[in-house]
Amino acid sequence: MRKIDLVVIGGGPAGMGAAVAAYDAGVKDILVLERDHRLGGILEQCIHNGFGLHRFKEELTGPEYAWRFEKELRAREIPFRLNTMVLDITSDRVITAMNSEEGVFQIQAGAIILAMGCRERPRGALNTAGTRPAGIYTAGTAQRFINIMGYMPGKKVVILGSGDIGLIMARRMTWEGAEVKMVLELMPYSGGLTRNIVQCLQDNDIPLLLSHTIVEVHGKERVTGVTIAQVDEKRQPMMETARFVECDTVLLSVGLLPENELTKKADVPLDRMTSGALVDQRRMTEVPGIFACGNVLHVHDLVDYVSEESEIAGRGAAAFLQAGGAKDDCHITVKPGKGVRYTLPQRICAEEETTVFFRVTDVHQAVKVVVKAGDQVLQAKKRPRVAPGEMETVKLTAKLLAEHKDQTLTIELEEA
Amino acid sequence: MYDVAIIGAGVIGSMVARELARYQLSVVVLEGAHDVAMGTTKANSAIVHAGFDAVVGTLKAKLNVAGSEAMEEVCRELGVKYQRNGSLVVAYRPQDMEKVRELYDRGQKNGVRGLEVIGQEELRKMEPAISEEAVGALYAPTGAIVCPYELNIASIGNAMDNGVELKVEYKVTSIEKKDDAYEISNGTEKVQARFVVNAAGMYADHVAAMVGDTSFSLYPRKGQYMLLDHDCVGSITHTLFNVPNELGKGILVSPTVDQNLLLGPTAENQEDREDMATTAEGLQMVQTNALKVVPSVNLRGVITAFAGLRAVGSTGDFILTSPMKGFWNAAGIESPGLSSAPAIAKYLVNGMAKQGLELVEKADFNPIRPALHDFSKMSIEEKNEMIRKNPLYGHIICRCESISEGEIVDAIRQNPPARDIDGVKRRTRAGMGRCQGGFCGPMVTEILAKEMQIPMEQVTKFGGGSYMNVGRTREEQSHEKD
Numbered sequence: 001m002r003k004i005d006l007v008v009i010g011g012g013p014a015g016m017g018a019a020v021a022a023y024d025a026g027v028k029d030i031l032v033l034e035r036d037h038r039l040g041g042i043l044e045q046c047i048h049n050g051f052g053l054h055r056f057k058e059e060l061t062g063p064e065y066a067w068r069f070e071k072e073l074r075a076r077e078i079p080f081r082l083n084t085m086v087l088d089i090t091s092d093r094v095i096t097a098m099n100s101e102e103g104v105f106q107i108q109a110g111a112i113i114l115a116m117g118c119r120e121r122p123r124g125a126l127n128t129a130g131t132r133p134a135g136i137y138t139a140g141t142a143q144r145f146i147n148i149m150g151y152m153p154g155k156k157v158v159i160l161g162s163g164d165i166g167l168i169m170a171r172r173m174t175w176e177g178a179e180v181k182m183v184l185e186l187m188p189y190s191g192g193l194t195r196n197i198v199q200c201l202q203d204n205d206i207p208l209l210l211s212h213t214i215v216e217v218h219g220k221e222r223v224t225g226v227t228i229a230q231v232d233e234k235r236q237p238m239m240e241t242a243r244f245v246e247c248d249t250v251l252l253s254v255g256l257l258p259e260n261e262l263t264k265k266a267d268v269p270l271d272r273m274t275s276g277a278l279v280d281q282r283r284m285t286e287v288p289g290i291f292a293c294g295n296v297l298h299v300h301d302l303v304d305y306v307s308e309e310s311e312i313a314g315r316g317a318a319a320f321l322q323a324g325g326a327k328d329d330c331h332i333t334v335k336p337g338k339g340v341r342y343t344l345p346q347r348i349c350a351e352e353e354t355t356v357f358f359r360v361t362d363v364h365q366a367v368k369v370v371v372k373a374g375d376q377v378l379q380a381k382k383r384p385r386v387a388p389g390e391m392e393t394v395k396l397t398a399k400l401l402a403e404h405k406d407q408t409l410t411i412e413l414e415e416a
Numbered sequence: 417m418y419d420v421a422i423i424g425a426g427v428i429g430s431m432v433a434r435e436l437a438r439y440q441l442s443v444v445v446l447e448g449a450h451d452v453a454m455g456t457t458k459a460n461s462a463i464v465h466a467g468f469d470a471v472v473g474t475l476k477a478k479l480n481v482a483g484s485e486a487m488e489e490v491c492r493e494l495g496v497k498y499q500r501n502g503s504l505v506v507a508y509r510p511q512d513m514e515k516v517r518e519l520y521d522r523g524q525k526n527g528v529r530g531l532e533v534i535g536q537e538e539l540r541k542m543e544p545a546i547s548e549e550a551v552g553a554l555y556a557p558t559g560a561i562v563c564p565y566e567l568n569i570a571s572i573g574n575a576m577d578n579g580v581e582l583k584v585e586y587k588v589t590s591i592e593k594k595d596d597a598y599e600i601s602n603g604t605e606k607v608q609a610r611f612v613v614n615a616a617g618m619y620a621d622h623v624a625a626m627v628g629d630t631s632f633s634l635y636p637r638k639g640q641y642m643l644l645d646h647d648c649v650g651s652i653t654h655t656l657f658n659v660p661n662e663l664g665k666g667i668l669v670s671p672t673v674d675q676n677l678l679l680g681p682t683a684e685n686q687e688d689r690e691d692m693a694t695t696a697e698g699l700q701m702v703q704t705n706a707l708k709v710v711p712s713v714n715l716r717g718v719i720t721a722f723a724g725l726r727a728v729g730s731t732g733d734f735i736l737t738s739p740m741k742g743f744w745n746a747a748g749i750e751s752p753g754l755s756s757a758p759a760i761a762k763y764l765v766n767g768m769a770k771q772g773l774e775l776v777e778k779a780d781f782n783p784i785r786p787a788l789h790d791f792s793k794m795s796i797e798e799k800n801e802m803i804r805k806n807p808l809y810g811h812i813i814c815r816c817e818s819i820s821e822g823e824i825v826d827a828i829r830q831n832p833p834a835r836d837i838d839g840v841k842r843r844t845r846a847g848m849g850r851c852q853g854g855f856c857g858p859m860v861t862e863i864l865a866k867e868m869q870i871p872m873e874q875v876t877k878f879g880g881g882s883y884m885n886v887g888r889t890r891e892e893q894s895h896e897k898d
Contacts, residue, residue, distance in 0.1 A: 087792075100808065100810035100811050104799045104800055119851045119855065122851055124718055124721060125716075125718060129693065130693050130694060131693045133882060134837075134884055138854045141855075141858060144858045148858070149872070150888055150889050151872055151889065152887055152888065153884070216695075221876075222881050222882055222883060237696075248886070259815075
């Protein structure tokens with residue numbers, strides 16, 4: 001069986017960033033496996049701008065952002081295979097992959113970085129009643145039809161879910177001449193970035209109906225309309241508010257799910273809250289030598305954060321290989337406390353400065369982000385506003401970590 | 417002039433067609449929809465019933481047991497997945513065990529093999545995830561599961577490979593008896609045949625009325641279902657029915673041959689023969705009842721919900737009648753219709769033979785239809801052999817179910833050819849997985865357009881006006897003008 005030091009599964013921003021970082025940290029024998037016919041992942045269909053503000057201090061389109069990383073990959077002559085599907089990985093790091101040229105082949109990898117991204121929740125996951133006509137798409141599918149293939153999925157659109165892709169597609173379809181009637185959001189707040197609500201909806205006079213959902217889809221062949229209704233605090237539709245809205249297309253932007261089917265095949269334990277692997281501060285999963293980064297690990301709102309995380313994973317994999325595959329003892333556990341949905345990483349194995357990413361459960365104004373060990377408050381930081389749609393971070397210093405070995409750190413919100 | 421015209425390419429019409437394909441006959445199948453398997457066959461419980469449920473002495477009882485016995489061999493020949501997983505009719509109250517014993521007795525009279533009444537302990541051993549309320553069950557080891565549309569597609573495909581003709585989008589509007597033949601019309605094209613089989617599913621009573629037979633009527637009964645992802649099957653191996661009691665029939669929980677978990681159906685009588693919409697109440701009822709059977713069932717794993725219609729006949733039994741020489745009804749084929757299908761086909765062919773249809777065997781009849789390549793289940797060597805012959809097998813289009821471009825192209829080229837997105841889905845499972853075509857939908861649209869040599873905007877989800885796209889984007893239009 002062919003042996004390769006580091007195999008990166010996925011050639012999107014996470015995979016490319018990880019491969020480049022691992023290379024720069026001294027790993028030269030790398031292979032990137034990408035299922036699509038080009039590198040870049042989902043960024044290739046994200047032709048709007050706004051990418052890279054954090055990292056490059058400029059506004060790039062998705063393909064431009066991806067190209068920055070592809071250039072780095074190419075400059076280092078890191079090999080990659082396109083149109084290649086990974087069919088299986090094992091916990092002892094045997095990868096089975098397939099493409100048209102080489103057929104099915106296996107690789108024994110020294111380390112693996114999982115960077116397969118995420119997928120959109122489909123209608124079925126929502127239990128929306130009604131018929132099953134043509135014209136119901138996830139926002140990402142509509143984006144592919146329009147931006148990659150040049151076809152309009154419909155002309156009169158209702159969008160369910162105010163995730164970022166839904167907001168972006170509301171604007172995109174409007175610009176392409178479609179009538180976007182409204183964006184419905186089940187929650188009392190949007191899951192998207194504020195800038196997208198302003199630029200995509202408000203600038204195009206598209207109403208955002210909070211605490212609303214679709215209760216029934218109509219139409220036999222093609223969608224002819226939807227019945228919408230307001231929901232109560234328990235998110236149950238109030239049928240007295242139900243009304244019919246005519247449309248030929250329903251776009252769903254109701255959440256993203258890390259795509260961890262391969263991860264499960266390798267028996268990598270997952271976090272129920274992130275739907276991604278449990279990792280340490282280097283982004284190593286609980287299976288030694290298997291790392292994860294990007295949206296396969298947890299869903300990010302900015303690709304800039306994906307790049308940051310992929311570099312951590314790339315360097316982590318390099319360190320793992322250079323240490324001959326030794327596994328550090330993890331002695332600090334990081335857990336979400338009150339008001340926090342998840343934290344990442346979930347474990348810390350070294351006393352080095354670590355940024356913990358987390359998401360809150362609700363919208364709050366003026367809160368304190370508190371790091372605790374037991375009842376002891378270790379540090380607190382004021383935040384004017386937090387929302388589930390925007391990832392938060394807290395930095396833990398090397399000193400703090402050294403002082404709290406073998407302890408559980410909790411990250412929670414307190415009233416400021 | 418055909419020897420036989422079959423109206424309807426559901427599982428009954430298709431199995432009759434395959435049965436007739438054995439003989440030196442000219443046979444045509446007329447299907448109103450854009451594809452085969454679009455009516456009652458498309459959405460049902462996918463069960464091959466053992467045969468203990470039907471009333472003793474009815475056609476349902478007789479043909480269910482015979483069909484169930486024949487099914488495994490039919491599936492083997494047709495390359496269709498079939499699994500004799502056994503079924504359990506579970507009682508949740510001590511007083512319901514009486515009904516279990518009643519079903520046992522009825523099964524014995526119907527000639528069902530291997531039935532057993534089992535107690536709580538044994539039941540728990542067989543199905544550890546079952547509700548703690550369960551007190552016992554009827555165990556039917558001959559109960560099985562099969563995919564109804566796969567069986568349907570394979571039957572008509574094999575019939576076509578052996579010379580049967582299929583006309584889709586042929587909606588019969590009139591039938592006229594002429595001397596020794598029937599003249600069928602859809603308003604524009606006439607088809608003449610000596611024998612007619614009316615397997616028109618939900619509309620079989622309308623078709624029968626075209627020749628003056630108003631001896632029965634049909635009414636639709638809706639069944640709503642939920643389908644769960646592969647990892648939700650867990651330890652469940654049997655088909656779990658409820659003992660019917662005064663509280664209702666409950667719903668079944670069953671693995672499918674494709675290793676999903678199926679929950680349902682509801683049973684709602686309605687007027688509309690087209691309404692297959694799910695309802696909030698119906699889906700709620702399915703969930704609530706599924707939790708009563710298997711409390712640990714992971715409802716977050718639902719990947720789709722759908723509804724189907726059963727064509728319930730006014731007689732209570734299958735309506736396999738010949739109101740006039742040469743014309744045969746196959747109507748009211750509700751449950752256990754799928755289970756009985758192989759036996760119904762033989763019954764009808766025998767009936768026609770008695771009325772003078774000459775059954776002279778074809779020397780070159782080939783009963784075998786190779787399975788649509790179950791590529792994902794092949795060994796590495798087999799896969800590489802396939803990819804060497806056709807590199808398209810190495811290109812995965814549907815990630816969730818690992819379906820390659822080669823398999824999709826095959827489905828469009830083989831009998832009966834897939835002509836729309838749902839047709840590809842039913843034949844290959846591309847789009848059947850957890851993302852429900854989110855990733856592969858655009859690519860399958862492209863492959864269909866290319867293979868069928870039609871513009872992208874003419875590709876449909878299931879024929880008619882179910883277009884996937886409504887035209888080019890502005891940007892593309894401006895390029896086209898340049």
